[in-house]
Each structure stands twice: as C-alpha cells, then as structure tokens.
Amino acid sequence: MLYVKAPAKINLTLDVLYKREDNYHEVEMVMTTIDLADRIGLSLRQDGKIVLSSTDQFVPTDQRNFAYQAARLLQQRFKISAGVTIKIEKEIPIAAGLAGGSTDAAATLRGLNVLWQLNLTLDELADIGAEIGSDVPFCVYGGTAHATGRGEQIREISAPPTCWVVLAKPKVGVSTADIYGGLNLTQVKHPNTQEMLQAIEQCDYKAMCRELGNVLEDVTLKLHPEVVKIKSLMERSGADAVLMSGSGPTVFGLVDSEIRVSRIVNALRGFCEDVYAVRMLGERHKLA
Template sequence: MKLLVKAPAKINLALDVLHKRPDGYHEVEMIMTTIDLADRVELTLLQEDKILILSHNRYVPDDHRNLAYQAAQLLKGRFNVKQGVTISIEKTIPVAAGLAGGSSDAAAALRGLNKLWDLGLTLDELAEIGSEIGSDVSFCVYGGTALAKGRGEMITELPAPPTCWVILAKPFIGVSTAEVYRQLNLSGMHHPNIGKMIEAINHNDYQQVCGNVGNVLEDVTLKLHPEVAQIKEQMKRFGADAVLMSGSGPTVFGLVQHDSRMHRIYNGLRGFCDQVFAVRMLGGRHSLD
C-alpha cells in the first residue's frame, strides 16, 4: 500500500518574539500561512519493522536527524506499531530556507501514517504529537492560516488571507535558526502589530495585510547575510506591495496582486538569485480524507 501526501511550505506574514522562557525556548507570536510550493512525501507500507528514508537531495538526512523519520518513530513507539514504512521525500521547498520544509515533511508523514497504519487520530491529536518534534510541525499538521503562540505549538485558526501572488527568492546560503535566536537582542526592537495583522486578515484587507507585515528576526539575519538585504531591496525596486523575510531566513517573499507585476518581479529576480518561485497562498486547512 502506498500513499502520496503533499507537504506545503509556509511563510510568516508576521513574526514576533516576546521573551526567552525558562525552558530555553523563546515565546513567539506568529501569523503563518501555507503556500502552493510543496514537497511530495510518498509512504510505502513495509511488513518489516523499520523506517527507511529515501531522498535524492543530498541535504536531506536519511536517519534519525530527519523530522519525518522522527514522526514515524514517535507514532510507532506511542501506538506500538509493528509495521514499517519507506518515506520517499521529493524536495521542491528549498532546504534551511525559513519555509518549514522539514517540519512540513514531518507533518505530512504524521497525516499519512495515521491513515497507512490505521491509527484513527484527529488533526488535533496529530498536532499535539507534532509539537514534540519541532516548533512549526503543529502548524504544518493543520496547514491553512493561523496564529501560533507559545513556542509555535498553540494554534488558533484564521481565515485565508486576501488572494495574491507570493514571489519567493532564496540566495544560495543556509541560515541557522539557533544562531539567529542566539544573536537576537530583545530590548529596543520594533515589534510587528500581530493584532492589526489578524484584523486585516479577518477583513480580507490586502492593503492592511501589506502594511502590517513584520519579522523581528530580520535585523539579525540581514546583519549576518547582507545578500538577504539586497534581495529585499531588489524586490521593493521591482514593485512588490510588501516584502519580508520568512522565518529566520534567508528566503525573502514579496506580495503582489497583478499578474503583470508578478512576472516583472519574477523575471527580474531570476537574474539575481538562485531559487525564485511565484506561487499562491493555499488558504484552507488540511483534511484527513
């Protein structure tokens, strides 16, 4: 038996860090939404009691470091599953890009294995298990658009944002999320207005969404990697309505509504950057069907 599950990327329309918690994590508030840029995760049932990871991408680990492997291992242990699985991951989402590619692969594995191993878990139960794997996994289990709080695992569903193009540009560098958080100075930073972004989404107000994008991690990553700042400037110059770095970077995204301007920005960036995509926001949550 085989199952194919899509694992879409996410972008942060707003990302705020409130303080460092006693457990070492940072308390965050983020508005996240899934986009139509996805890995393909194929799950093949094995009667043998083992987990195999297959990927042609040399940056994707094939052992316990892989988050999809961890998802399978967690379900096997918790529910005493004696069957195994081969998890084939076809990467489209750039690795170490601030787009939650690994987290989304893990979430896709959770949703797919729930069906493959006939576990009968709800999305809420899968999201709770996902929170043990990584901070973005809970959101990726649900997909759609949400406010994420805590360390990212407390999810409140939001409506889909206004329809627009999302142009993504990733330079040929990886960014260490841990290093970005280590260098984050919480005093005196400009915090995005999460409440206003929620209001803009609730009112389907594109201009207000564009006016309230913000990411407190940007300053750190831009200092560490000046090429990210250059991409931001290029996107603005080409006419994007809003430009922001996603997550801890280095991917920068621009929002635009008009097809002609999308093509101009996309073509302009392709001569300047390694990986460029023009996609739509997905809007709706995943289902277990």
C-alpha cells in the first residue's frame, strides 16, 4: 500500500473582495500547511472499482467524498482501467475550517499520480483539483501561498517565521455556505494581505502576528459563542496572536515559546476535546 501525508492548512489571512457572477466569492488569502495530517493509504485494484474507507465514521465513503471524486476524475480523464482502494486515516477534525476533505483529495491525486503512473506535474494535478474544490489546488502544492480567484490561483511564497500553532475546535458544526451568506462586505474590516506577505518575506514574527485577519470570523463569532470563548481563553492564556481558520469553527493561536504552549493547551483541554499543538510545515510537497 502507498501512503501519502495529507496536512491541514490554516489561513493567516482570509479576505473576501466581492461576489462574482458565477456565484463564487473573489477571495485573497495567505495559507500555510501545518503538521496535523491525515494519512491516505492507496492500493491498486484490478476490477476498476474505487473503494473508500475511513477511520472516522462521520466521513462519507461514497461520491460525496472529495478523495473519491479525485480518484474518479483521474480515472475518467485518463481512461484508467485499474481501480483503487483508498483508506483515510483521519487526524484532522472534520468540518473544522482546516481543509480536511480538500487535503485528502489532494493527497489522493498525488498518490494516484504514482500508483497509476500518470507522470503529471504538480501544476497539472492542481488544475484537476480545482474541479473538485477551491482549496484542493493549494493542498496539492502544500507549503505557504498567496491564493486569489476563488482560492484556486496559487502563488508560492516563503515559509513563515517558525513558531508553534495551537488549535482548538469546539463541538459545533459550521456551514461554510451559511457563513459566506451572512457576510456583509460593506461592514467588514479587511486584512492587509500585502503587509502579511511582507512580514513573511522579512521573517518578521511580530508583524505576522499583528497582520492576522479573517473577514469570516465576525460572522461565525456571532453565530457560535463557543468560538468566542475559545478565542478569549487562548488570548488570556498567552498566545501571541489568535484567529479563526477558514469559516471555522477551529481557532488557532501562534506561540513562539514552548513553555507557553503547554499552558495554553492545558487551559483549552478543560473546555474542548480537539486541541492540538503543532508546527508550521512551510515547505511545498514534492512529487514522489
């Protein structure tokens, strides 16, 4: 069986510029991968079937699953007669704003590129991934990127300053469509994406912390007081900067001191189960 790592992502900035004619939103984001990852196992089948299983009972195992869609798309596009058994070993919490489904699809694309000997480039895989979901192209590349369009136009940038990332996900479900639907673009405070890009380029940790921003955060905070509590608790416990990732409900804190990481994690564990302390990965994926 071929195993592929599928890391989660966080948004250091997430800005929504306007609603497009195709009903997507025009966005501008700075994203980076973190060392919280699912593991995707792929094994060749001779019967042409796509069979998917997951260690998390709440993950769909049919055509609703992005990894399943990725395999079907490659199979149809390149007229592959072989099938695949896909095993998703979940570590990333689902519906968390961490691109769990998208990164599973991206890892499936990268893995099947090897298993089915397609010899596609990362750029070609990212283009295919864009047909599945807006976050899939970034997850194909990994590393750190400036994303525009509906999120599928990816420009690689330098790795951020090294630090710890503490994540906490409350037990609430968040609908991305509902959060975008509740957004009033005439009232939001837009993050300064250019300042964030400059902070990363100059490896300036304090400036990176200062420029964190997510226009979706206020919408989610109004709907889910649990997210407000986690954000407040993280700030009081000593995180250098705190932000919600994606449409939520996961909140992350940046911390440059390992001693403070333990204190923050312990404080959060009394409030919610899904708490993680990880590092940023920073580096792009390489083709096997």
